[in-house]
Amino acid sequence: MNLPAEPNGLVLNISAVERETGLSKDVLRMWERRYGFPRPGRDDNGERQYTPADIAKLRAIKRLMDVGLRPGKLVEHSLDELNALADVRSAPRKDQLAPALERDVLALLQAHDAPGLQHTLANMLMKQGLQRFVLDTVTPLNRAVGEAWMRGDLQVFEEHLYTEQLQVALRTAVNAFPRQSGVPRVLLTTFPHEQHGLGLLMVEALLVPEGVQCISLGPQTPLEDIRRAAVAHKVHILALSFSGAFPLRQATDGLASLRRQLPPQVTIWAGGEMTRRVRKTMPGIVLIPDLASTVNALRSWRAHWVPQASGY
Amino acid sequence: MNLPAEPNGLVLNISAVERETGLSKDVLRMWERRYGFPRPGRDDNGERQYTPADIAKLRAIKRLMDVGLRPGKLVEHSLDELNALADVRSAPRKDQLAPALERDVLALLQAHDAPGLQHTLANMLMKQGLQRFVLDTVTPLNRAVGEAWMRGDLQVFEEHLYTEQLQVALRTAVNAFPRQSGVPRVLLTTFPHEQHGLGLLMVEALLVPEGVQCISLGPQTPLEDIRRAAVAHKVHILALSFSGAFPLRQATDGLASLRRQLPPQVTIWAGGEMTRRVRKTMPGIVLIPDLASTVNALRSWRAHWVPQASGY
DNA sequence: GTTCATCTTTTGTCTTGGACGATGGGTTGA
DNA sequence: TCAACCCATCGTCCAAGACAAAAGATGAAC
Numbered sequence: 163m164n165l166p167a168e169p170n171g172l173v174l175n176i177s178a179v180e181r182e183t184g185l186s187k188d189v190l191r192m193w194e195r196r197y198g199f200p201r202p203g204r205d206d207n208g209e210r211q212y213t214p215a216d217i218a219k220l221r222a223i224k225r226l227m228d229v230g231l232r233p234g235k236l237v238e239h240s241l242d243e244l245n246a247l248a249d250v251r252s253a254p255r256k257d258q259l260a261p262a263l264e265r266d267v268l269a270l271l272q273a274h275d276a277p278g279l280q281h282t283l284a285n286m287l288m289k290q291g292l293q294r295f296v297l298d299t300v301t302p303l304n305r306a307v308g309e310a311w312m313r314g315d316l317q318v319f320e321e322h323l324y325t326e327q328l329q330v331a332l333r334t335a336v337n338a339f340p341r342q343s344g345v346p347r348v349l350l351t352t353f354p355h356e357q358h359g360l361g362l363l364m365v366e367a368l369l370v371p372e373g374v375q376c377i378s379l380g381p382q383t384p385l386e387d388i389r390r391a392a393v394a395h396k397v398h399i400l401a402l403s404f405s406g407a408f409p410l411r412q413a414t415d416g417l418a419s420l421r422r423q424l425p426p427q428v429t430i431w432a433g434g435e436m437t438r439r440v441r442k443t444m445p446g447i448v449l450i451p452d453l454a455s456t457v458n459a460l461r462s463w464r465a466h467w468v469p470q471a472s473g474y
Numbered sequence: 475m476n477l478p479a480e481p482n483g484l485v486l487n488i489s490a491v492e493r494e495t496g497l498s499k500d501v502l503r504m505w506e507r508r509y510g511f512p513r514p515g516r517d518d519n520g521e522r523q524y525t526p527a528d529i530a531k532l533r534a535i536k537r538l539m540d541v542g543l544r545p546g547k548l549v550e551h552s553l554d555e556l557n558a559l560a561d562v563r564s565a566p567r568k569d570q571l572a573p574a575l576e577r578d579v580l581a582l583l584q585a586h587d588a589p590g591l592q593h594t595l596a597n598m599l600m601k602q603g604l605q606r607f608v609l610d611t612v613t614p615l616n617r618a619v620g621e622a623w624m625r626g627d628l629q630v631f632e633e634h635l636y637t638e639q640l641q642v643a644l645r646t647a648v649n650a651f652p653r654q655s656g657v658p659r660v661l662l663t664t665f666p667h668e669q670h671g672l673g674l675l676m677v678e679a680l681l682v683p684e685g686v687q688c689i690s691l692g693p694q695t696p697l698e699d700i701r702r703a704a705v706a707h708k709v710h711i712l713a714l715s716f717s718g719a720f721p722l723r724q725a726t727d728g729l730a731s732l733r734r735q736l737p738p739q740v741t742i743w744a745g746g747e748m749t750r751r752v753r754k755t756m757p758g759i760v761l762i763p764d765l766a767s768t769v770n771a772l773r774s775w776r777a778h779w780v781p782q783a784s785g786y
Numbered sequence: 787g788t789t790c791a792t793c794t795t796t797t798g799t800c801t802t803g804g805a806c807g808a809t810g811g812g813t814t815g816a
Numbered sequence: 817t818c819a820a821c822c823c824a825t826c827g828t829c830c831a832a833g834a835c836a837a838a839a840g841a842t843g844a845a846c
Binding site for chain 4: 787788789790791792793794795796797798799800801802803804805806807808809810811812813814815816
C-alpha cells in the first residue's frame, strides 16, 4: 500500500464540489470562465478535478457571499485573506450580554459534549422561562455560534449539533404548554428555498405562552400552498420567516402576491434578518425586524381585533 | 371553471421542475432530446415552460424509477397507466394493519383539523408505545400519505402539516426517555442534499428505548464533517438515512469514502428507501432496508461488541 | 440448470460557448 | 431625502456532442 497510491490524494469532480459547497455546476464553470478561479486540473476524459484547497477557498467565498459580498471581489483574495475578512466583519458588533454563557456553550460545542450542552440549555430555559430564554439567551447565542462558525472556530457539524439540541429544548418546552384552541390562530412557515426553520420554532415559543394557537407547516412551503393553507385553516395571522441571505426581491414580490390574494382580515407578519434590509413600507404587511417585536405585534393585533362572523 | 382558465395558469421553469421532481436539469433536457417527453412550451426567451401535468407525470415516473423501473419504458405511458402500474406494484405488500387509521388520518388532513390530527397521533403513540408506533403505525401512514400526495388527493401544505405534527409527536416521546450515557453511542445524520430528516427521528425513536445514546446532527451534514463528528464524538455506530430519491452513485461513493476514512471499529449503517436499490454488497457497510431491521442490527452489534480501550 | 464473465443497450453526467435577464450599486433628478 | 434610472455584475438557461456507468442480455463453463 506504499505505492504512489492516490497521487492527488483526494480530487473531487464537479458534482462532488456542487454537493460540498452548494455552488451549482453552472456557477462553477462560469467562475472558471470569468475569473479564472477555480481552475481545476482535468482527468483523462477532460473532466474537472478539484482539489481540497479549491473546496476550502470556495467555502470561504460562499460564506462571505451569504453575508452580502460579491464573488468577483472575493476570488482574487487568498484563503487567508478571506478568513481575515470574515474576522473583520464579525468583530465590530459585540454586545456584553451573557458573554460568559456564550463562552460556556462554545466550549461545550468544541468539546463535543452533547449531554452537557443539553443540560446547560435546559437549565437556562427552566431558570428564565420560555419567552425570556428565547429573547435573552437564544438570540445572542445564535449570533455567537454563527460568528464562531464564520471565523472557523466552529466546524459545520458542531454548529449542526447546536441547532439540533436547541430545537430539542425548544420543542420540548413548547409542547409542555396545554393545547390552545385560542385566538388568534397563527400559521407559521417559510418561502421555498428558505432552509432555516429554527426561526419558526422560536416564534412559536414566544407565541404559545401568550395563548396563541400556532399551526406550523415547517419550512419551504410553495407560495400557492401558503395561500391555500391560510384559507383552509382560517387563520387570523400568517407569519413568515426570512433569513438574512434571502433574496429581497423574491420576498417582497411573494409577500405582495400573498397580500393581494388573501382576504384583508388576515394579517401578514414578515420577520427575520432579511426584514432589516427592507426600505419601502409594504402596505398590509407587518414587518417584525427582531424577535422582541413579535410579542408587541401580537398585543397590537389583539387591541384592534373584533370578533367576526364567518369563522374569522 | 370550464374556461381555458389560466392560459399561463401555472408554468414552471426548469429549475422549479428540478426542485419539484428531483430530476436534474440535464436529465430533463436529455429526456426531451431522447424520448420527446416532457416537451414543454417555450417563453419569449426560448426557455422551457413546464405545465402542472408535466410535473405530475414526471413525479409518477420518478417514483416508479425509485423502485427499479427504467425511464425509457415509462415515458410512453399515460399518467393513468403509470398510477395503475404503481398500484399494482404496491398492492402485493399490503398490510391490513389499521387501514381504518390511514383513512382517518387522511380525512383529518383534508379537513385541516390540526388539533384532531395531533390528538390521534398522540393517542396511538400512548396506546402502542413508541417502538410499535413507529413500526406499525408511522411507516404505513407515511406510505399512505405519500401515495395520496402522488395521486393529488393531498395538497403540499396538507402533507407539510402531517410531517410537522408527526415530528412533534415523535420528538416529545423521544425526549420523555431519560438521557442515556449508554452504549452504543450512535451518530445520526444525512448526506448533503438529502432533505428528509423524518427518517432520522424515526430511527432515534427506535433506538432510544433500547438504551442507546443518540447524537443527531439533523439532515445535510457535509461528508467531511460527518467524518470529523464521528471521530470527535467517539461514536460506535454512524447511522445515515437516504430517501428513495437519493442518487445511488452519490450514496455509494460517499459511503465508501467514509468507510475508508473511519477507523474499522466504527460501524456504518445505511438505511432508508434508497438502500433497496443497492445491488452490490458494500464491504464494511451494514444495509438497513427497513426500519424493523434497525433493532435487529442493534442486537447483532451488541452481540459482537467487546469493550475496548481508547474510548471505543 | 446455475453461475460467472462479457457484450450491448440504456441512461446519466460532463463538456463548450453563447445569450439573456435578474440583482445590486451608484448616479442623477425632483 | 427619496425615487427613478442606468450600468456592471452575476447566475441561469440553451444546444449538441461525447463518454462512462449501470442494467440487461448473451454465452460459456461447471
